[in-house]
Amino acid sequence: MTTSAPVLYESKASPNARRVRIFIAEKGLEIPLRAVDLGNKEQFSPAYKAINPRSQVPALVLADGTTIAEVPAIWRYLEEEFPRHPLLGTTAKTRALVAMWERRAELDGFAAVMEGVRNAVEGLKGRALSGPHAYEQIPELVGRSRQRVANFFADFDARLASVPFVAGDAFSAADITTLVTVDFAAGALKMPIPAGHAALQRWYDEVSARPATKA
Amino acid sequence: MTTSAPVLYESKASPNARRVRIFIAEKGLEIPLRAVDLGNKEQFSPAYKAINPRSQVPALVLADGTTIAEVPAIWRYLEEEFPRHPLLGTTAKTRALVAMWERRAELDGFAAVMEGVRNAVEGLKGRALSGPHAYEQIPELVGRSRQRVANFFADFDARLASVPFVAGDAFSAADITTLVTVDFAAGALKMPIPAGHAALQRWYDEVSARPATKA
Numbered sequence: 001m002t003t004s005a006p007v008l009y010e011s012k013a014s015p016n017a018r019r020v021r022i023f024i025a026e027k028g029l030e031i032p033l034r035a036v037d038l039g040n041k042e043q044f045s046p047a048y049k050a051i052n053p054r055s056q057v058p059a060l061v062l063a064d065g066t067t068i069a070e071v072p073a074i075w076r077y078l079e080e081e082f083p084r085h086p087l088l089g090t091t092a093k094t095r096a097l098v099a100m101w102e103r104r105a106e107l108d109g110f111a112a113v114m115e116g117v118r119n120a121v122e123g124l125k126g127r128a129l130s131g132p133h134a135y136e137q138i139p140e141l142v143g144r145s146r147q148r149v150a151n152f153f154a155d156f157d158a159r160l161a162s163v164p165f166v167a168g169d170a171f172s173a174a175d176i177t178t179l180v181t182v183d184f185a186a187g188a189l190k191m192p193i194p195a196g197h198a199a200l201q202r203w204y205d206e207v208s209a210r211p212a213t214k215a
Numbered sequence: 216m217t218t219s220a221p222v223l224y225e226s227k228a229s230p231n232a233r234r235v236r237i238f239i240a241e242k243g244l245e246i247p248l249r250a251v252d253l254g255n256k257e258q259f260s261p262a263y264k265a266i267n268p269r270s271q272v273p274a275l276v277l278a279d280g281t282t283i284a285e286v287p288a289i290w291r292y293l294e295e296e297f298p299r300h301p302l303l304g305t306t307a308k309t310r311a312l313v314a315m316w317e318r319r320a321e322l323d324g325f326a327a328v329m330e331g332v333r334n335a336v337e338g339l340k341g342r343a344l345s346g347p348h349a350y351e352q353i354p355e356l357v358g359r360s361r362q363r364v365a366n367f368f369a370d371f372d373a374r375l376a377s378v379p380f381v382a383g384d385a386f387s388a389a390d391i392t393t394l395v396t397v398d399f400a401a402g403a404l405k406m407p408i409p410a411g412h413a414a415l416q417r418w419y420d421e422v423s424a425r426p427a428t429k430a
Contacts, residue, residue: 062308066308066312068308068311068312068315069315070314070315070318070319072314072318073311073312073314073315073318074311076307076310076311076314077307077308077310077311080306080307080310080311081307091295092291092292092295092296093277093281093283093292095291095292095295096283096288096289096291096292096295097281097283097288099285099287099288099291100283100284100285100288103285103287103288104285108346129363131323132370133362133363133366135359135362135363136359138353138355138356138359140353140355141353144350144351144353147348147350148344148348148350151348155347
């Protein structure tokens, strides 16, 4: 594969791909997108497996053919190559705080929603974990997922009562993961932000009004 | 809290703390360690919760009192502040590749072992997920954990048949997480590297001989 600039393999159906599209739009970058048709299982085709053997989107393919997969790794590449409009912090301390809060949003929020979806949806039988291996669904995880998402909402509501953005004073990648998680929970689990979580709602209304979130 | 340099709260019983201790030793840093007594549940004490409300180790407390928790966030801080002996890559591309492979080692390997432990151990009843919230154990996850660890061994054996280190040509944080995972699986799940995984074993023998791994 030869291209003159990185290309992003992604899907409008993938909330992980949305995390990267919003990041790209916030930085004002023009990265060519290549749609992978998850509905038709294109991610398992030999052509796509040659790009990412794990059959996951998103994946960023560099000009030299190297594939960078995993959302935080793609972000790291883009931030290093295109430092303007930083989204991963600007000092040792803020970079660490963004990494910490983004990870909490992902592990406590995003991954919890994903667990609920993958263990419930009929079409994901035998695919309860993303990646190259088959795992059976475990129905008990669906209920635990909802508990985890409720705790995530409460924890982030408390956090956002004292700071304007998830990682502190500046908009960052931690806000991107949190926003995508809130929308994913509302859509896939029918769990919108609970009434009474005023700080989380205030933050959501502000952040979701940013043009990049439409990416 | 005022100190003149960062201090690491950690425990010899915590494999996550070991990931940070090895990182510090590989970089040749002198960071004061403060033991948190997990056996006596000191992580749930008001004093420790004031440091890390999530009751987890490790946590790095900076001179200004800021707490950095989560292993990759602590690493990011230390690498930015002390760039000598880089462990997170040296170019945009190698930084992204380290981030990608370290994350796979953690999500496919380390987290899989942890899932097996937390859902099985009597003393962790009601604590099946780390953090501030209570979750019941799900016995089905114990078997799935072993499946995941076996797949992780096979995948990383295949990877290490073609490259000397997990992320490519240089020792990195991805090797640290992989090493800690292998030792954690052998100890806690009684799952050593399977016979026949020659590339993974070759890598393990080399990497575990590094003095920093004793940290």
